[in-house]
Amino acid sequence: MLESRYLSVEFGGVAALADVTFTVAERSVLGLIGPNGAGKSTFIGAASGVVLPSGGTVTWRGATLAGKRPDQIARLGVGRTFQHARLFPGLTALENVMIGSHLAGRSGVFSAMLRIPRWRKDEEVLRAAAVEAMEAVHALHLAHRLSEDLTAGQQRLVAVARALAGGPSLLFLDEPAAGLTDAERELLAEDLKGYFATHDLTVLLVEHNLGFLMSLVSRIVVFDRGAVLAEGTPAGIRADPAVVDAYLGADHAVR
Numbered sequence: 001m002l003e004s005r006y007l008s009v010e011f012g013g014v015a016a017l018a019d020v021t022f023t024v025a026e027r028s029v030l031g032l033i034g035p036n037g038a039g040k041s042t043f044i045g046a047a048s049g050v051v052l053p054s055g056g057t058v059t060w061r062g063a064t065l066a067g068k069r070p071d072q073i074a075r076l077g078v079g080r081t082f083q084h085a086r087l088f089p090g091l092t093a094l095e096n097v098m099i100g101s102h103l104a105g106r107s108g109v110f111s112a113m114l115r116i117p118r119w120r121k122d123e124e125v126l127r128a129a130a131v132e133a134m135e136a137v138h139a140l141h142l143a144h145r146l147s148e149d150l151t152a153g154q155q156r157l158v159a160v161a162r163a164l165a166g167g168p169s170l171l172f173l174d175e176p177a178a179g180l181t182d183a184e185r186e187l188l189a190e191d192l193k194g195y196f197a198t199h200d201l202t203v204l205l206v207e208h209n210l211g212f213l214m215s216l217v218s219r220i221v222v223f224d225r226g227a228v229l230a231e232g233t234p235a236g237i238r239a240d241p242a243v244v245d246a247y248l249g250a251d252h253a254v255r
Contacts, residue, residue, distance in 0.1 A: 001026055002047075002170060002202060007056035007066060009042055009226075016042045017226045019056065024219075029196055029203040031213045031234075034223035035247050040206045041083055043223070044172045047204075048080045049073045060170050079168030083175050085155035087147035093158045094143040097130040100162030133165035134158075137191045152179035157188065164195065173205045177212045189215050210248070222247065 002024040009017040017039045024030045032040050045051030047058045049070035058066040063076050079100070087096045134140040139157040142150060150158065160176050176192075177185045189212050196203060196216070207213040213220075214234045222230040222237060224246045230237060237243050 002058070002060050002204065004043070004047070004058045005056055007043070007046060007058055008054050009039075009046055009051055010054045015226050017046065017053075020223075020226075020228055021056075022221050022228055022231060024202055024204055026202055027200060028219065029205060029217045031217035031220040032204055032206045032223065033208075033210070033213065033220060033237075033247065034229070037225075038223035039226040040223055041174055042226075044080060044174050044204070044206065047073075048078060048172055074166070077167075077169035078172070079163040079166045079170070080172035081159050081163045081174050081176055083178070085152075085159040087150075087155055087158060087162075089148045090146065092144050092146055093139065093150065093154075094127070094130055094134070096147055096158055097134055097162045097165050098126045100130070100133075100165040129165045129167065130161070133161040136164060136195050137161050138187055153181060153184055156180060157184070160188070160192075169200060169202065171201055171203045173203060173207070175207055176205070177207055177209050185209065185212055188212075192216060 004020050004022055007017055007020040008015065020039070020043060032043065034040055042051055046053045047065050049065070049068050049072065053066045056066070057064060060076060060078060065073050065076070065078065088099065131140065131143070134143060137157050137160050139154070139161050142154055142158060147155065147158070156176060156179050160173070163171060163173070177188060180188060193216060195201075205213060205217060217234060220232065220234055220237045221228060222243050229246060230240050230243050232240065238248065
């Protein structure tokens with residue numbers, strides 16, 4: 001279980017998160033929504049070692065996440081995407097995804113430099129994991145294209161594949177559908193739905209496209225001004241007057 005207890009984050013004395021408390025059950029997909037600046041990405045940053053919390057805890061299967069380095073958190077089986085794809089220029093899409101699957105390999109830096117047989121064996125494992133992840137999100141046709149030659153939407157798909165390739169048990173997806181066309185977004189939703197159903201994976205999903213998000217999640221937590229405003233099922237959230245007033249608007253309310 002992913003558990004946040006009274007998590008707080010401050011930037012220059014200004015509260016970005018204030019006593020955030022909620023849980024995500026094992027093998028479930030939880031959506032995190034809220035207005036811009038509500039603290040959604042800050043929460044993911046604190047839970048993945050990018051942002052230092054000022055108080056509270058975030059734990060995954062009993063292990064503390066908040067306050068640890070990103071590499072320590074990755075070794076606990078935690079993967080993530082970012083609001084921006086953050087691909088490495090000069091590398092192909094496949095090479096970028098292989099970087100994400102490095103947790104599947106065992107050889108160290110010196111083995112890699114020497115290209116000894118063990119590294120070559122591990123490279124095969126990394127490549128296989130990367131190919132599988134790219135296939136899962138219909139991105140394998142991009143494998144040999146340089147990252148800088150990809151559209152914003154294509155870069156986003158590669159970033160999602162990179163997060164999957166590491167074989168995480170906990171995955172933070174930060175706006176995975178941003179920059180995608182309607183057709184690409186619908187296909188990614190179906191791809192992720194199938195992937196989540198067949199893998200031992202717990203997911204926290206941040207996404208502004210509510211149709212995309214609600215097609216994937218079983219529960220939703222709503223942030224407003226750095227605090228939890230509401231929590232419930234997609235239907236319950238859409239019917240909550242406080243959520244409609246703060247974020248959804250009348251067009252998304254249940255009638």
